[in-house]
Amino acid sequence: MGWKNKQLSKSLWVFHVSGSPCNNCDIEILDLLTPKYDVERLGIKLVGSVRHADVMLVTGVINRKIAPKIKKLYSQAPKPIFVVSIGTCTPSASVFKQSYNRVDNPEDVIPIDMYVPGCPPKPEAMIEAVAKLIGVLNE
Amino acid sequence: MSGNRIPLGPFHPLLEEAEFFEIKVDGETVVDIDMEIGWMHRGHEYISEMSSFTQSIYLVERICGICSTSHPLACVHAVEDIDNIEIPIRARYIRTLVGELERIHSHLLWLGLAGHFIGYDTVWMWAWKYREPVLQIIEAISGNRNHYGIMRVGGVSKDVDPSNIPKLLEILDTVDKKMDMFAKVVNDDPVLKKRLVGVGVLTKQDAIDYCAVGPTSRASGVRGDVRKDDPSDAYDLVDFNEIVLQNGDVYDKLVLRVLETKESIKICRQCFESLKTAKGSIINNVKEISPGEGIGRYEAPRGEVFHYMRSDGTNRPIRHKVRAPSYVNIPTYKASCIGVSISDALITLAAVDPCYCCTERSLTITDINQRSNSLDILKLSKEKTEKIRREINGK
Numbered sequence: 040m041g042w043k044n045k046q047l048s049k050s051l052w053v054f055h056v057s058g059s060p061c062n063n064c065d066i067e068i069l070d071l072l073t074p075k076y077d078v079e080r081l082g083i084k085l086v087g088s089v090r091h092a093d094v095m096l097v098t099g100v101i102n103r104k105i106a107p108k109i110k111k112l113y114s115q116a117p118k119p120i121f122v123v124s125i126g127t128c129t130p131s132a133s134v135f136k137q138s139y140n141r142v143d144n145p146e147d148v149i150p151i152d153m154y155v156p157g158c159p160p161k162p163e164a165m166i167e168a169v170a171k172l173i174g175v176l177n178e
Numbered sequence: 179m180s181g182n183r184i185p186l187g188p189f190h191p192l193l194e195e196a197e198f199f200e201i202k203v204d205g206e207t208v209v210d211i212d213m214e215i216g217w218m219h220r221g222h223e224y225i226s227e228m229s230s231f232t233q234s235i236y237l238v239e240r241i242c243g244i245c246s247t248s249h250p251l252a253c254v255h256a257v258e259d260i261d262n263i264e265i266p267i268r269a270r271y272i273r274t275l276v277g278e279l280e281r282i283h284s285h286l287l288w289l290g291l292a293g294h295f296i297g298y299d300t301v302w303m304w305a306w307k308y309r310e311p312v313l314q315i316i317e318a319i320s321g322n323r324n325h326y327g328i329m330r331v332g333g334v335s336k337d338v339d340p341s342n343i344p345k346l347l348e349i350l351d352t353v354d355k356k357m358d359m360f361a362k363v364v365n366d367d368p369v370l371k372k373r374l375v376g377v378g379v380l381t382k383q384d385a386i387d388y389c390a391v392g393p394t395s396r397a398s399g400v401r402g403d404v405r406k407d408d409p410s411d412a413y414d415l416v417d418f419n420e421i422v423l424q425n426g427d428v429y430d431k432l433v434l435r436v437l438e439t440k441e442s443i444k445i446c447r448q449c450f451e452s453l454k455t456a457k458g459s460i461i462n463n464v465k466e467i468s469p470g471e472g473i474g475r476y477e478a479p480r481g482e483v484f485h486y487m488r489s490d491g492t493n494r495p496i497r498h499k500v501r502a503p504s505y506v507n508i509p510t511y512k513a514s515c516i517g518v519s520i521s522d523a524l525i526t527l528a529a530v531d532p533c534y535c536c537t538e539r540s541l542t543i544t545d546i547n548q549r550s551n552s553l554d555i556l557k558l559s560k561e562k563t564e565k566i567r568r569e570i571n572g573k
Contacts, residue, residue: 056189057196059218062535063243063324065194066287073290073306087191105196105217108188134237137228138221143565159243159324 044119047093048176050082051169054092054116058109058145060099063159064126068096076162083169089116094172097149100128100135106148113149121172123153125165130154181209184520188217192295192524195534199527206519211511219538226498231257231331231467234495238485239325241500242536244287247280248478249485249500249536250329255410255474256487257331257495260467265411268453269333269460274412275449276319276326276334277476278442282353283312284479285435285442288531289360292432295525296373308356311349318346333461343450350450354443361436374429377518378526381426384513392481394507394530397434398426404477416448426514428529435531467491478503480531502536 057065071078072085086092089112101109113120127133129145142148155168181204188196196217202210222241226234238249251273258265265273286309293301313323319338320326328336338346364370380390385398395402403420405413421437423430471488481503488497507530515526 055194057194057218059196059220059538060535061240061243061246062195062533063240063246066243067324069194070306073303075307075310089189099218100220102217102219104219105188108196108217112189134233134240135220135225137225139224140219140221158240161323 044176047119048173050084051093051173052084052086052091053094053096054086054089055096056089056098056109056112058097058099058101058105058129058148059141060126060128064098064128067159067162067165068098068125071162071165076166078166078169081166081169089113092116093120094169095120095122095149096125097122097129097145097151098125100132100138100141101145101148102138102140103142104140106142109148121152122149123155123168123172124151125155125160127156127158130156133158186524197534201515201520201523203520206521208515208518208520208523211515211523213508213511215508215534215538217538218535223498223500227495230493231489231495234498235329235331236327238500239327239329241502242533243324244284244533245280245478245480245483245502245536246325247277247329248476248483249502251277251411252474252476252478252483252485253487253498254329254331255476256472256485257467257474257489259472259474260470260487260489261464261472263332263464264462266333266458266460266462267412268337268456268458270412270415271449271452271456272319272334272336272338272460273329274416275338275446275453276316276328277411278445278449279312279316279319281442281479282439282446283309283316284531285439286312288435288479288528289432292428292525292528295528296370298369298373301370305360308353308360311353315346315349318342330461331467332464333459335461337460338450338453340454343454347447347450350443350446354440357436357439357443361440364433364436370432371429373522374432374525375427376425377428377522378514378529379425379427380510380514382424384510385426388510388513389506390481390510390530391503391506392477392479393431393434393438394481394510396421397423397430399424402482404475404482408475410476412449412452415452416445418442418445428525431529466493471497480504480533480536481507483536502533504530504533504537505539508532508537 181202184201186199188198198214200212235250238253239246241249286305290302290305320328328334380398382399385395385400401422418441467489469491474485484501486499487495490496
């Protein structure tokens with residue numbers, strides 16, 4: 040995917056966006072940083088601003104109120120940025136299919152590159168996803 | 179109002195959920211606080227009224243990932259209250275056990291985040307490290323780290339194998355030892371004391387006035403615990419203390435949560451011991467729910483969670499109402515945040531262990547002078563027709 044992407048793969052900095060989740064995927068993402076899983080040894084770091092990020096982690100079914108804010112965040116991000124959706128909610132809306140407050144298609148709000156299914160996905164699944172992303176970037 | 183306004187959110191590095199605060203400061207002192215919620219509103223009550231009673235349990239589990247036992251438990255209590263359904267003794271112990279394990283992991287989670295908020299990341303890493311064995315026990319019992327999905331109307335869906343109990347008790351012992359260490363650390367550590375003692379005080383009178391619940395009120399000297407006041411499940415069969423502290427500052431809230439975790443471990447031990455010998459099934463099969471209404475309460479890690487269900491005799495509720503503890507705890511900011519310095523504001527906001535997912539309400543602001551509401555309805559209706567058409571065409 041080009042030499043620029045290859046450089047990114049050395050240390051992916053992630054920014055976490057919660058688009059109305061149940062909090063569980065978010066907790067599991069934080070769990071990745073703590074001693075049991077410790078993804079910082081793989082060069083992955085959670086950053087405070089989207090302007091420093093290489094990867095955006097989106098959780099939850101995106102609702103109408105937060106959709107414009109997520110769009111804005113994506114526009115502020117330096118490109119290339121890779122969007123990974125964590126959990127079943129973002130792509131399929133899961134149990135919130137009948138909700139009146141969700142956007143119909145999350146891809147209208149933000150282009151998603153990678154899906155990690157699960158409710159919530161196990162930390163191992165998230166690490167595998169990131170490893171696969173690094174693999175793709177190195178191609 | 180004079181003074182500067184500092185916006186906080188909706189995406190702030192320290193807040194894992196999206197919420198928006200506007201803090202008004204005079205110099206470094208907070209003079210007023212305003213907040214906007216609704217960023218996470220998903221319409222649970224509405225969806226629940228279209229789902230069957232069993233589906234509702236899975237749905238309310240996803241109100242909040244951290245209270246993923248408290249909400250289903252309060253929900254099944256509400257349904258059981260309609261028909262006065264009896265619960266087998268084994269199921270009662272399993273419910274209490276999972277509920278208390280959830281309290282341990284939730285309090286440890288908060289302890290870690292509180293450390294993170296005051297810039298003391300060692301506390302964060304350690305607390306979350308010792309939270310993992312608890313998740314391990316839950317995974318062994320229910321098969322999942324977080325959403326457990328084991329509550330049912332009339333019992334639980336998964337049993338605890340008595341032959342596994344000695345091993346699980348061993349894991350619980352390791353957590354207990356580490357909690358002893360934490361209790362010592364909290365007593366000795368000068369950093370925690372300097373940052374937290376006397377910060378964000380919620381007085382007893384304010385706690386009563388704002389109807390605070392759970393650890394927020396108990397740290398201010400107001401007693402009230404659903405597990406003691408209205409015992410359900412196995413809470414009247416186990417022995418535990420209700421912890422009440424007097425000062426109401428952030429430090430007391432921290433101490434209270436550490437002490438409560440110790441009590442929860444005590445309850446878990448008793449449940450495991452009873453599960454070794456208790457015989458019988460784990461679920462009473464419920465064929466139908468008769469018309470009527472019921473309420474369910476449970477002491478979630480953050481306070482009392484309340485569910486109301488009304489049935490018309492069909493297989494789904496016609497009204498489902500949820501009141502989460504953070505809904506009453508969050509307004510206490512008005513009392514506790516004002517007067518603290520801006521650097522202490524975040525830890526004061528975090529001290530009530532707010533859960534915005536639980537408490538989200540949606541608010542629509544309409545202009546009274548503008549009377550063209552019928553146009554909006556027409557527009558919405560047209561959009562809906564388009565949506566149905568798209569679905570039929572399979573696009």
